[in-house]
Amino acid sequence: MLLAIDTSAGTSTAVFDGEKLLGFVEYEDPFGHAENIGNAIAEVLAKAGISAGEVTAVAIGRGPAPYTGLRVGMAAGTSFATALGLPMYSVMNLDAVAFAHGKAKILVSSDAKRKELFVATYESGERIFGPAVLKPEELSKFEGFEQVDGKCNAELIGRYSLWAEASGVDLSDSSALYLRSPDVAPSAGKRVTG
Amino acid sequence: MQFLELGKEHLTTVMDLEQKLFPEDAWSATSMASELDASHTYYLGVFDPELIGYAGLSTSAGSFSSDIQTIGIALESRGQGLGRKLMQQLIAKARELGSEQLMLEVRADNQAAISLYLDLGFVQIDVRKRYYQPAGVDALIMRLPIKQPIVLGIESTCDETGVGIVQGNRLLANALHSSMDEHSKYGGVVPEVAARAHLEAIRPTLEKALAEAKLSMSDIDAIAVANGPGLAGALMVGIGAAKGLALAHNKPLYAVNHLVGHVGADVLERGAVELPTIALLVSGGHTSLLLVRHLLNDVELLGETIDDAAGEAFDKVARVLGLPYPGGPQIDRLAADGEVTIRFPRGLTLPKDMEKHRYDFSFSGLKTAVARHVEKAQDAGEDFSKADVAASFREAVVDVLLTKAINACKDFGVNRLLLGGGVVANARLREEAQKRCDANGIELRIPRFQLCTDNGAMIAALGSQLVMAGRQPSGLGFGSESTLEVTQVQTP
Numbered sequence: 001m002l003l004a005i006d007t008s009a010g011t012s013t014a015v016f017d018g019e020k021l022l023g024f025v026e027y028e029d030p031f032g033h034a035e036n037i038g039n040a041i042a043e044v045l046a047k048a049g050i051s052a053g054e055v056t057a058v059a060i061g062r063g064p065a066p067y068t069g070l071r072v073g074m075a076a077g078t079s080f081a082t083a084l085g086l087p088m089y090s091v092m093n094l095d096a097v098a099f100a101h102g103k104a105k106i107l108v109s110s111d112a113k114r115k116e117l118f119v120a121t122y123e124s125g126e127r128i129f130g131p132a133v134l135k136p137e138e139l140s141k142f143e144g145f146e147q148v149d150g151k152c153n154a155e156l157i158g159r160y161s162l163w164a165e166a167s168g169v170d171l172s173d174s175s176a177l178y179l180r181s182p183d184v185a186p187s188a189g190k191r192v193t194g
Numbered sequence: 195m196q197f198l199e200l201g202k203e204h205l206t207t208v209m210d211l212e213q214k215l216f217p218e219d220a221w222s223a224t225s226m227a228s229e230l231d232a233s234h235t236y237y238l239g240v241f242d243p244e245l246i247g248y249a250g251l252s253t254s255a256g257s258f259s260s261d262i263q264t265i266g267i268a269l270e271s272r273g274q275g276l277g278r279k280l281m282q283q284l285i286a287k288a289r290e291l292g293s294e295q296l297m298l299e300v301r302a303d304n305q306a307a308i309s310l311y312l313d314l315g316f317v318q319i320d321v322r323k324r325y326y327q328p329a330g331v332d333a334l335i336m337r338l339p340i341k342q343p344i345v346l347g348i349e350s351t352c353d354e355t356g357v358g359i360v361q362g363n364r365l366l367a368n369a370l371h372s373s374m375d376e377h378s379k380y381g382g383v384v385p386e387v388a389a390r391a392h393l394e395a396i397r398p399t400l401e402k403a404l405a406e407a408k409l410s411m412s413d414i415d416a417i418a419v420a421n422g423p424g425l426a427g428a429l430m431v432g433i434g435a436a437k438g439l440a441l442a443h444n445k446p447l448y449a450v451n452h453l454v455g456h457v458g459a460d461v462l463e464r465g466a467v468e469l470p471t472i473a474l475l476v477s478g479g480h481t482s483l484l485l486v487r488h489l490l491n492d493v494e495l496l497g498e499t500i501d502d503a504a505g506e507a508f509d510k511v512a513r514v515l516g517l518p519y520p521g522g523p524q525i526d527r528l529a530a531d532g533e534v535t536i537r538f539p540r541g542l543t544l545p546k547d548m549e550k551h552r553y554d555f556s557f558s559g560l561k562t563a564v565a566r567h568v569e570k571a572q573d574a575g576e577d578f579s580k581a582d583v584a585a586s587f588r589e590a591v592v593d594v595l596l597t598k599a600i601n602a603c604k605d606f607g608v609n610r611l612l613l614g615g616g617v618v619a620n621a622r623l624r625e626e627a628q629k630r631c632d633a634n635g636i637e638l639r640i641p642r643f644q645l646c647t648d649n650g651a652m653i654a655a656l657g658s659q660l661v662m663a664g665r666q667p668s669g670l671g672f673g674s675e676s677t678l679e680v681t682q683v684q685t686p
Contacts, residue, residue: 035672039670052443068426074393078396083411083438191565
């Protein structure tokens with residue numbers, strides 16, 4: 001039984017028994033991650049008709065995505081897996097979205113705020129560029145790619161991790177995938193007298 | 195029929211019944227008066243409408259043990275289960291106070307009482323020969339073990355990731371990961387840096403706490419998490435982690451107030467927070483003066499900083515003096531070699547300010563005054579003593595903090611002052627606090643430093659108080675509350 005958790009956009013959770021989706025819950029609110037994460041997990045377990053103790057692995061989305069919300073799902077997945085001693089699969093969100101498009105030649109992008117996009121491109125099921133932060137006008141250099149909305153959810157995270165785990169892809173890096181450094185410059189200190 | 199807590203105002207009534215019940219060996223009125231009045235005892239009476247029974251419990255702080263002092267039911271009211279009811283309430287009280295056992299002595303010939311105690315779970319552990327005189331009857335010593343809840347607490351309000359574990363009022367683990375070093379190049383806490391560090395630290399800190407307590411997650415009875423006040427992005431990591439933990443093992447979850455947690459930390463030092471108390475919480479994020487009458491029900495914010503927190507002022511002045519972050523220890527070290535030669539301003543202490551802001555603080559003017567002093571000397575090419583500036587600045591901060599805290603103690607007639615928060619590490623603050631408290635007949639409490647700075651154990655301790663008091667867990671839907679009021683000890 002796999003529990004997948006993703007807070008890259010809204011707050012969503014999914015439970016899989018093998019390849020079979022037993023339950024999916026999604027809260028659309030893009031700001032209510034901390035509020036919704038508990039109910040999203042409790043409700044998806046109830047929908048799937050299983051108890052927490054029956055979960056055998058946890059999958060989480062590790063971004064790129066707006067990080068304040070993303071970290072809520074990552075923290076919940078990490079502690080859930082730690083508490084039960086379960087393996088945790090950490091999935092790059094754009095990979096999970098691309099996986100649903102098979103071997104198509106695609107450019108997956110999602111909102112990175114500040115008028116920028118998180119971008120990755122795929123061909124024949126392989127990532128060939130990214131993830132990177134780009135300005136919308138920079139996308140024109142990628143010719144011949146079908147543009148795909150990178151909005152992700154726990155079902156996509158779960159499906160990708162099931163395939164990746166079976167295919168020997170390494171999903172063990174459980175840190176958030178940051179593409180920008182924290183938004184600050186060291187302070188020089190300024191004079192108070194003119 | 196009514197159960198009421200007894201106080202010294204009930205002395206005459208209690209003594210009447212005491213003398214009737216124990217004609218041979220009744221307590222003296224003096225003993226009874228001090229029992230009813232003492233802060234470490236809890237006496238309960240049952241009235242119908244006259245007093246028909248009473249029982250007393252004694253709990254010395256820090257012993258994790260309570261004693262049944264006495265129990266008596268009027269002859270004509272026996273056989274109605276009143277003794278059992280009184281005992282059950284005293285057991286509940288002992289549990290709430292964090293005791294891990296309840297002891298009593300009973301006459302070996304009092305078969306009715308012995309069977310009641312056995313039925314309530316007491317076990318005979320010893321006999322005292324001919325303990326009851328003049329009859330020469332043995333006393334059986336009986337003990338009821340009380341299993342206190344094991345609570346795991348998560349703290350992530352600022353730059354410290356803390357996971358603490360307590361059982362009742364006993365500290366089992368206090369694991370901490372600080373991101374302070376990562377903030378040093380920025381000269382202050384950067385919220386995004388702090389939030390990133392929390393996520394990375396959550397697993398290792400959790401594992402460290404469990405290893406320290408020699409427990410596994412299945413041993414934990416409840417989870418507590420600080421949901422405010424603090425940095426939203428940082429709080430959200432702790433909340434996510436706490437909800438994941440609680441759901442993994444289907445444990446009750448308590449969302450608790452970080453600032454009240456600082457006050458609650460003292461239960462881990464001496465088994466209880468003695469109340470009422472004034473609490474002065476001083477850190478890089480807070481400068482708050484609280485009046486705590488009851489840890490769970492009655493916490494009042496008397497005042498707080500209207501601009502910078504005291505710890506922040508230390509950081510800013512350290513920067514003015516060319517010292518690294520965090521500024522507190524740097525200034526403390528430098529000031530040790532200096533003298534208080536400059537009278538820097540004490541914010542909000544002028545008569546007109548004291549009317550409106552008697553218990554509020556302001557440190558931004560002080561920081562500016564220090565910067566102006568330093569810049570003036572530097573511009574004039576004068577040689578000046580950084581150590582003297584540090585000592586004078588520190589003195590101004592300490593003076594205003596303690597003046598207002600002691601005022602609060604006097605104004606409210608509360609002769610206890612509890613310090614908390616990272617700035618308590620400041621040697622001069624501790625020394626001067628002791629001096630002024632001694633001069634004013636105020637008892638000063640300063641928990642050990644690891645319990646003063648932000649930590650998970652204090653959150654666990656406050657959660658444990660809620661569990662022991664029988665409070666309902668929080669729902670799963672709470673979020674981060676950056677500006678959570680101190681009056682909200684638990685978020686439902």
